[in-house]
Amino acid sequence: MLDTLDLKLLEEVADLHGLPQGAYNIRKNGQAADRKTTANIDIITKKDKPGIDIVVKPGTKEESVHIPVILSQSIGDLVYNTFEIGAYADVLIVAGCGIHNPSSEKAQHDGIHEFFVRKGARMKYIEKHYGEGEGTGQRILNPKTIIEVEEDGIVEIEMIQIKGVDHTVRDTEVRLQKNARLIVSERLLTNLEQTAISNITVELLGDESTAQIISRSVAQDNSHQDFHLNMYGYSKCRGHIQCDSIIMDQAHVTSSPMISALNTDAQLIHEAAIGKIASEQLIKLMSMGLTEDEAEAAILKGFLK
């Protein structure tokens, strides 16, 4: 059912060589392509709309769920996935969408992911987006991610989009209860005429909750990036947003974060910087024998790592 092209897309979005270990659900061109569950992880097809429920039993340790989506034809695909991460579980979720669009029509995947991370649970969530294809049809990915983190929960998110996606609007909302912890790492590269909008809103609701967002991006050619990173402190909490962008060519980058303290014991910090590659860095690498292009590529790779 999965051909060579599918396997290549799977590798790009989920670092998979063949089928993954643990639980998985592979969605191809809007249809369920393959699924595996484990004793601790159920995957159930939703009855009322397209998508799945992923249920991780309380206390499940060191298991993973891969839910890649691949599109190899022009199609509009909308999916709703709901994740229940049971109390004190510790799991890795790898979602990602790879588009190979050979046509002149657009290929679009909109995924709405809702997570309930229960008391004391720990989740690492990796979302990787990738596009390719010889067609002129646009590749569009609009992920919406909603995460509720209960008391003592820990959520780590890696959101990566490296090349090939023409338009993306990424909406991420996280609510943190008492002593819950969030770490978000965003990596974004756009080129050509691409546009990317990233909206992240974090609500620090519970005392001792903490959140850190680190966003790094590179904008090349005529691409546009727009970051709206918002943090609301309603409690005795700590939040930190850091947003660094490298602009090249005729690219435009806008960074408009917001920190809002609604409690005297909220401590919120934001830092943002936009600029080009430092010429000293280029010169140093070129003095070591790299060409300018190689030096630039090395710096960008390090920056987005």
Add this chain to the structure above:
Amino acid sequence: MLDTLDLKLLEEVADLHGLPQGAYNIRKNGQAADRKTTANIDIITKKDKPGIDIVVKPGTKEESVHIPVILSQSIGDLVYNTFEIGAYADVLIVAGCGIHNPSSEKAQHDGIHEFFVRKGARMKYIEKHYGEGEGTGQRILNPKTIIEVEEDGIVEIEMIQIKGVDHTVRDTEVRLQKNARLIVSERLLTNLEQTAISNITVELLGDESTAQIISRSVAQDNSHQDFHLNMYGYSKCRGHIQCDSIIMDQAHVTSSPMISALNTDAQLIHEAAIGKIASEQLIKLMSMGLTEDEAEAAILKGFLK
């Protein structure tokens, strides 16, 4: 024409003990109260609307213009002032508004100040806002400041509002041409049920233009502060926004800056922090014999200096 109360307000908003040196125009309760011009500085009453034109001759050095506004009764006052700062002039402009509202009706002053800072000119602009009065009537100040800075111009702005103003919406727009420089220093303290909104937008239009905004605020009691500090880099330019707030009691502070790079050679940085007074600082001062209240007052004074 000026009574003891007026002189006290003048001292608060313009550090004046009696009438100022140099050119001045004192506006009291919506009327011109006193005016002095110099050989180099003209002050002309506008014919089409309330307000004055202040014209500083090119090359004028080390002169000052004081244009305080005082309200000692409940009144709605709207004034348009236009400043022409001639090429290579170097002047100090002190504007400020003091309200003593004895009544239960509101006293409001809206000032629209437009500045043309010509080639190579240098202007320091100080704007101080102050309110007092035993009445229950609200004291409202809405300054709008628009500044065009031509090539090689240097503008330094101090905007200070310490207590006594119930509502303020401060709009500041600055456009910088080639090699022009801007330094903005904002100091704001709100208490009781006060609200303050500060919108600052800086457009870095010319190559080698630079802008720095440093905003410091303290929010006490149930007061609300909202900062929208925006910087657009259209050229080979550098911009830096720094926004620090101390929150106390039940106060709310929101800081939503935006940096937008529309040129690869634009370098823009933003930093913001919101938090309460560091307890180590308090403890240190209290160990030196200060009471908690004294220690707090000393820290706030230093922070807003």
